[in-house]
Amino acid sequence: MGDLSGRVALVTGGAGGIGRAVCRALAAAGATVAVCDLDGEAAAATAKDLGDGHGAYSADISDSTAVADLVARATRELGPIGILVNNAGIDKIERFVDSTEATWRTIVDVNYLGTVIVTRAVLDAMLEQGFGRIINIGSDAGRVGSSGEVVYSGTKGAIIAFGKALAREVASKGITVNTVCPGPTDTALLQQVADHNQKMYDALAKAVPMRRIGAPEDVAPAVAFFAGPGASFITGQTLSVSGGLTMAG
Template sequence: MTRLDDKIAVVTGAGRGIGRAIAEKLAAEAATVVVSDVDEASAVATAHAIGGKAVGLRADVASTESVEALVGDVRSRFGRIDVLVNNAGWDKAEPFLDSRESDWERIIAINLVGTLNTTKAVLPLMVEQGSGSVVNLGSDAARVGSSGEAVYSAAKGGVVSFTKTIAREMARHRITVNCVCPGPTDTELFASIGGDDPKLRESLTKAIPFRRLGDPQDLANTVAFFASDEAGYITGQTVSVSGGLTMS
């Protein structure tokens, strides 16, 4: 028997990168996965690759209306949501003094407000069910700071704090809420913010005790644990998946 039998899981930003790896892992653990992404084509392609009952649906987490439509669609199809993974994110790396307010707004809208929107839409179903698991994707940038990612660090810091508070509020409903913080992970997003620079990759690799960048599967494994009943007595926790780069 696999860990997520009969569970309905919604994963945001799951068309590629860490989100796709999470969706694939939850499906491998027998969950029915709703692959959500602002890029509908990538969501549908990922769901098709997963197969089974997986479905790909478009949703813009920064839009309350879009998120509510997503949750309504999932409820009409499956009747419940057991797992929510708030993975959708975006960043633009540059010194804070060079940054523009329009980019601040987008970073905060996707990373922080997006998590608020989706959680607000899904929690009433979980409260009604008397069970559920929410896993938020934070960042080690939130825990220790990261040069060139000031606003992203602030937004993800908000996600970490939000996780703890909602965990307290939802405990009486037997809903767990935890946060997984990736360290430097080999994804398209990482490459787009400078991770394709060989010198940066080399310096980061040397700084990581395990001497390698994270792989999306490393994050997916941790998320799958938090989503399972095995983590049923763990809530309000923040875990770094960083090969030892961040220890606390």
């Protein structure tokens, strides 16, 4: 894990399982962290847990006006954002034939358009600095598909493609864009899987070659690596953190 001293990192969904672990890893590497979450109280608790000097912010990332205000405030209070972790996401575990258009639109608005909106909001400052590290949290569902998560899988596949295309556009500007794809990880989302179908959850755990469900702390070091100086010549890449569940593609 490289030294991130002097860098400001914005983490969306920063109060959740993976987001909280990412905030801790970046702070441990020396970054000043702007913890963003729809749940403002949870964001504040996470920022407090990180220690002095970090910030907490509440915003709906699908709302471009709210995101602009968030970025302006975080920049004013902490400094220019040099690292962005697009982690916020939602899902509803159900068969596609049972899902509704309202659910599809909410998932797309948050998971995909939210990632696009936040990225655009920080990009000008990164271009001005001549430095930026953008790390998107995708999912192996976006690489190989996942039953009960059809639209979610589509949004995560879109995030992977978005990251690759943006990486090409900004590669000469000192900005890298990479995607980390967790496999089955112990989060509130995975608990939805267990609640929906315990047999599916048990099958997931057995299918992982390492014979366990991942922890948020398994994902965070990959994010910190992409944010650090050791990954300065790596861009447009997709890294699976899945205990070997998805080894191809």
